[in-house]
Amino acid sequence: MSRRQRYPDNWKEIAFAVKEEAGWRCHKCGWQCIKPGDDTSGLTKSERTARTLVVHHANRMPEDNRRSNLIPLCTACHLSYHYLGQSNVSPGQLSLFEVS
Ligand SMILES: [Zn+2]
Ligand SMILES: [Zn+2]
Secondary structure, three states: OOOOOOOOOOHHHHHHHHHHHOOOEOOOOOOEOOOOOOOOOOOOHHHHHHOOEEEEEOOOOOOOOOHHHEEEEEHHHHHHHHHOOOOOOOHHHHHOOOOO
Protein backbone atom coordinates (compact mmCIF):
# COMPACT_ATOMS: atom_id res chain seq x y z
CA MET A 1 0.00 0.00 0.00
CA SER A 2 1.37 3.38 -0.93
CA ARG A 3 1.61 6.08 1.68
CA ARG A 4 2.80 8.63 -0.82
CA GLN A 5 2.03 12.11 0.32
CA ARG A 6 0.75 14.97 -1.71
CA TYR A 7 3.30 17.71 -1.33
CA PRO A 8 2.95 20.80 -3.51
CA ASP A 9 5.43 21.54 -6.29
CA ASN A 10 6.92 24.43 -4.37
CA TRP A 11 7.20 22.48 -1.12
CA LYS A 12 10.97 22.98 -0.99
CA GLU A 13 10.56 26.74 -1.08
CA ILE A 14 7.79 26.68 1.50
CA ALA A 15 9.84 24.49 3.82
CA PHE A 16 12.93 26.61 3.30
CA ALA A 17 11.05 29.78 4.27
CA VAL A 18 9.75 28.13 7.44
CA LYS A 19 13.25 27.01 8.41
CA GLU A 20 14.76 30.41 7.68
CA GLU A 21 12.15 32.06 9.84
CA ALA A 22 12.93 29.65 12.67
CA GLY A 23 16.66 30.39 12.41
CA TRP A 24 17.19 26.68 11.65
CA ARG A 25 16.28 25.77 15.21
CA CYS A 26 13.89 23.06 16.30
CA HIS A 27 10.58 24.50 17.45
CA LYS A 28 10.27 21.91 20.19
CA CYS A 29 13.71 21.55 21.75
CA GLY A 30 15.46 24.61 20.31
CA TRP A 31 18.31 22.60 18.91
CA GLN A 32 20.39 24.34 16.26
CA CYS A 33 20.27 22.34 13.07
CA ILE A 34 22.45 22.56 9.98
CA LYS A 35 22.03 25.75 8.01
CA PRO A 36 22.72 26.01 4.29
CA GLY A 37 26.40 26.72 3.89
CA ASP A 38 27.37 25.19 7.24
CA ASP A 39 30.49 23.05 7.13
CA THR A 40 29.29 19.52 7.84
CA SER A 41 32.50 17.75 6.85
CA GLY A 42 33.29 17.01 10.50
CA LEU A 43 29.94 15.35 11.12
CA THR A 44 29.12 11.71 10.66
CA LYS A 45 26.21 10.69 8.49
CA SER A 46 24.00 10.04 11.52
CA GLU A 47 24.99 13.38 13.06
CA ARG A 48 24.01 15.12 9.88
CA THR A 49 20.72 13.26 9.90
CA ALA A 50 20.10 14.20 13.52
CA ARG A 51 20.87 17.84 12.78
CA THR A 52 18.58 18.08 9.80
CA LEU A 53 15.63 20.35 10.36
CA VAL A 54 12.37 19.13 8.86
CA VAL A 55 9.05 20.87 8.48
CA HIS A 56 6.23 18.98 10.11
CA HIS A 57 2.56 19.32 9.29
CA ALA A 58 0.76 19.81 12.58
CA ASN A 59 -2.45 18.25 11.30
CA ARG A 60 -0.58 15.54 9.34
CA MET A 61 -2.00 16.82 6.06
CA PRO A 62 0.80 17.65 3.64
CA GLU A 63 -1.56 19.52 1.34
CA ASP A 64 -2.34 21.99 4.11
CA ASN A 65 0.51 24.48 3.94
CA ARG A 66 -0.88 27.30 5.99
CA ARG A 67 1.91 28.70 8.15
CA SER A 68 0.08 27.70 11.31
CA ASN A 69 0.25 24.11 10.15
CA LEU A 70 3.98 24.10 9.53
CA ILE A 71 6.37 23.41 12.41
CA PRO A 72 10.16 23.16 12.05
CA LEU A 73 11.46 20.17 14.03
CA CYS A 74 14.76 18.37 14.42
CA THR A 75 14.77 14.74 13.34
CA ALA A 76 14.39 13.36 16.87
CA CYS A 77 11.48 15.63 17.76
CA HIS A 78 9.88 14.93 14.40
CA LEU A 79 10.04 11.21 15.06
CA SER A 80 8.59 11.64 18.53
CA TYR A 81 5.69 13.64 17.10
CA HIS A 82 4.89 10.83 14.70
CA TYR A 83 5.51 7.91 16.99
CA LEU A 84 4.45 9.29 20.34
CA GLY A 85 1.80 7.04 21.82
CA GLN A 86 2.32 4.37 19.20
CA SER A 87 3.68 1.00 20.14
CA ASN A 88 4.95 -0.05 16.75
CA VAL A 89 8.22 1.86 16.84
CA SER A 90 11.30 -0.12 17.74
CA PRO A 91 13.83 1.40 20.14
CA GLY A 92 16.50 0.78 17.53
CA GLN A 93 14.71 3.00 15.09
CA LEU A 94 14.79 5.90 17.51
CA SER A 95 18.30 5.32 18.80
CA LEU A 96 19.56 5.90 15.27
CA PHE A 97 18.91 9.54 15.95
CA GLU A 98 20.24 9.80 19.46
CA VAL A 99 23.09 12.22 19.93
CA SER A 100 25.54 11.83 22.72
ZN1 LIG B 1 14.03 19.04 18.48
ZN1 LIG C 1 5.88 15.21 10.32
